[in-house]
Amino acid sequence: MLRPLKFCAFLLINLAVALIGTAILDTAVWRIIPSHSLSAIVWKEIVFSICFAVLIGFAMWRTWQNFAAMWIWIPAAIWFAFGYVTLAGSNNVWGQLSGLGSRSVLAPPDVRSFFSFTVPLIRAISYSAGAYISSLVYRAPMAST
Numbered sequence: 001m002l003r004p005l006k007f008c009a010f011l012l013i014n015l016a017v018a019l020i021g022t023a024i025l026d027t028a029v030w031r032i033i034p035s036h037s038l039s040a041i042v043w044k045e046i047v048f049s050i051c052f053a054v055l056i057g058f059a060m061w062r063t064w065q066n067f068a069a070m071w072i073w074i075p076a077a078i079w080f081a082f083g084y085v086t087l088a089g090s091n092n093v094w095g096q097l098s099g100l101g102s103r104s105v106l107a108p109p110d111v112r113s114f115f116s117f118t119v120p121l122i123r124a125i126s127y128s129a130g131a132y133i134s135s136l137v138y139r140a141p142m143a144s145t
Helices: 002-029 040-064 067-071 073-087 093-098 109-135
Strands: none
Touching: 002 040, 002 067, 002 073, 002 109, 040 067, 040 109, 067 109, 073 093, 073 109, 093 109
């Protein structure tokens, strides 16, 4: 009973680190590269989220070596599916989830959906990938018998 509870706790901790840690690094670097259009803002967010989440996932696996880090993409995928189902009645679901659904600059529903559902999915998948790569690079030493 204790083992699944510990896994769930580490899953939530890793998910928080993936989302909040990436946001902190993203915000720190955001002003260095200017963006003058909606598509530039969306692409900048995607690239920064992928790069920083992979680095954080790689470092966190090396620090904790907990398998929950490789599975945080599942709650994020469930959250993304919830967002898809929520927006399913609208005309342009994928446009809203991509942030580029309307032609206006930073239309609130599109950007809100993008940052609420798509960005957490991107960060969680990237974090999990970084943890997986780190698990391949830094294997636990085998105990000799």
